Amino acid sequence: MKNSIKVRLTLEDGTVYYGKSFGSNVPASGEVVFNTAMTGYPESLTDPSYRGQILCLTYPLVGNYGAPGKNEENDLYSFYESSSIHISGLIVSDYSFEYSHWNASESLDEWLKRNNVPGIYGIDTRALTKRIREKGAMLGKVEPEGTETDFYDPNKVNLVAEVSTSEKKIYGAGKFRIVLVDCGVKYNIIRNLLKRDTTIIRVPWDYDYHQEDFDGLFLSNGPGDPKMCGITIANIAKSFERGKPVFGICLGNQLMALASGADTYKLKYGHRSHNQPVLQVGTDKAYITSQNHGFAVDNKTLGQDWEPYFININDLTNEGMRHKSKPFFSTQFHPEASGGPTDTDYLFDVFIENIEKSR
Numbered sequence: 001m002k003n004s005i006k007v008r009l010t011l012e013d014g015t016v017y018y019g020k021s022f023g024s025n026v027p028a029s030g031e032v033v034f035n036t037a038m039t040g041y042p043e044s045l046t047d048p049s050y051r052g053q054i055l056c057l058t059y060p061l062v063g064n065y066g067a068p069g070k071n072e073e074n075d076l077y078s079f080y081e082s083s084s085i086h087i088s089g090l091i092v093s094d095y096s097f098e099y100s101h102w103n104a105s106e107s108l109d110e111w112l113k114r115n116n117v118p119g120i121y122g123i124d125t126r127a128l129t130k131r132i133r134e135k136g137a138m139l140g141k142v143e144p145e146g147t148e149t150d151f152y153d154p155n156k157v158n159l160v161a162e163v164s165t166s167e168k169k170i171y172g173a174g175k176f177r178i179v180l181v182d183c184g185v186k187y188n189i190i191r192n193l194l195k196r197d198t199t200i201i202r203v204p205w206d207y208d209y210h211q212e213d214f215d216g217l218f219l220s221n222g223p224g225d226p227k228m229c230g231i232t233i234a235n236i237a238k239s240f241e242r243g244k245p246v247f248g249i250c251l252g253n254q255l256m257a258l259a260s261g262a263d264t265y266k267l268k269y270g271h272r273s274h275n276q277p278v279l280q281v282g283t284d285k286a287y288i289t290s291q292n293h294g295f296a297v298d299n300k301t302l303g304q305d306w307e308p309y310f311i312n313i314n315d316l317t318n319e320g321m322r323h324k325s326k327p328f329f330s331t332q333f334h335p336e337a338s339g340g341p342t343d344t345d346y347l348f349d350v351f352i353e354n355i356e357k358s359r
Helices: 041-045 108-114 125-135 159-163 187-194 230-242 251-260 346-358
Strands: 006-011 016-023 028-035 053-057 089-091 104-106 118-121 138-144 169-171 176-181 198-203 216-219 246-249 264-280 286-297 306-308 310-312 320-323 328-331
Touching (some): 016 108, 028 089, 028 125, 028 264, 028 286, 053 125, 108 118, 118 138, 176 187, 176 346, 187 198, 216 230, 216 346, 230 246, 230 251, 246 251, 246 346, 251 264, 251 286, 251 320, 251 328, 328 346
Parallel strands (some): 028 053, 053 089, 089 118, 176 198, 176 216, 216 246, 246 328
Antiparallel strands (some): 006 016, 006 138, 028 138, 169 198, 264 286, 264 310, 306 320
C-alpha cells in the first residue's frame, strides 16, 4: 500500500528535496552517495562498504524484484553480501509497490522496515546526482514528516570496527590456508576463495594473525577512511617482511598502500557502479569492473618497489598496485563482483598460483 507520509532530504549545503516514505518512518543521517548500477540492490544494501551512507540509486525503477530469502550456504546468505543491511537510508526515483521474482520472499519496503532503515521515493535522482557530482559527496539527512535529526559524518568514525567480525571463524577444509582480515568482507569474496581449495581463517580487523599458520593473506573491502585502521596497517607492514603472498581488494588496496608507505585521499564523489572500465598497466587489456569506494591510493606516492597494477580509464585514478618482485598485489575494484561483471575473477587464481609458488 502506498505511503503518503512526506519526507525531507536535506544536504549539508542547504539543498532540500521532498519525497514520500517507504521502509521505516525514522530519520537517518550520513554521507549521501550515488550508485549507477541497473541491478543488484540486495547486494548493495548489504555491502558493509556502505556503512554510514545514504544511498541514492540512479536507476529509475527500484523494488520490482523484491528482496530475496535468507537461504544459507557455509553460514553465508546466498543472495546477500552480509547478514544485514548496512546503508543508513535509501533514495530512489520511483518505488515499485508490486514485485515479482523467483527467489523473492518479501518486498523491499518490508525488508527495510524489518531493518529499521528509511527509504524515500519521488526524488529527482538525476538532479541529486548532478548536485553530488558538482559539489562532491555531502552529508545529508532523511527526515520523515514530524521527525528531526542532526547531520552525522561517518568519515570521522572507525566504521571498520563496526562491521568486522568480533571473533575468529573458520570456513572450508582446503589445501591452502588463507588468513582473511575482515574489514567488512563481502560474502562473495569468501565464496570465491572456497571454490579454490582453501581453508579460510576469518579474523577481526585488529587481530594479530602472525601467530596463525597460513599460506596467504587476504585483505577485504570495508567502509570509511583507511587511515582509521592503524592496527591493521601495522600488521600488514609486518606481513610484508614475512614475504607470504598478499591479495587486497578495495579498502584492502588502500591499507596495503598505507602499509607500504604510500598515501590515500578522498575522491570527490567516489566510484560506485557495475561498469567501471580499468586498464591493466603495461598492457592493452581493459576490463569492466564493479566498484564501491570513496577513497583512493595516490599513485605519485608509491615507493620504488611498487607500481600501479590497474588504472581507471575514466579518471586515471589508481585501481590496484603490485610489488615489483614479491607476491603482493591488490585491486581497488571487486573481482568477485556480486552483482556485476566477473571479468577479473581470474585474479583469485593468480593469488592461489602465488601461494603454490611460495610454499
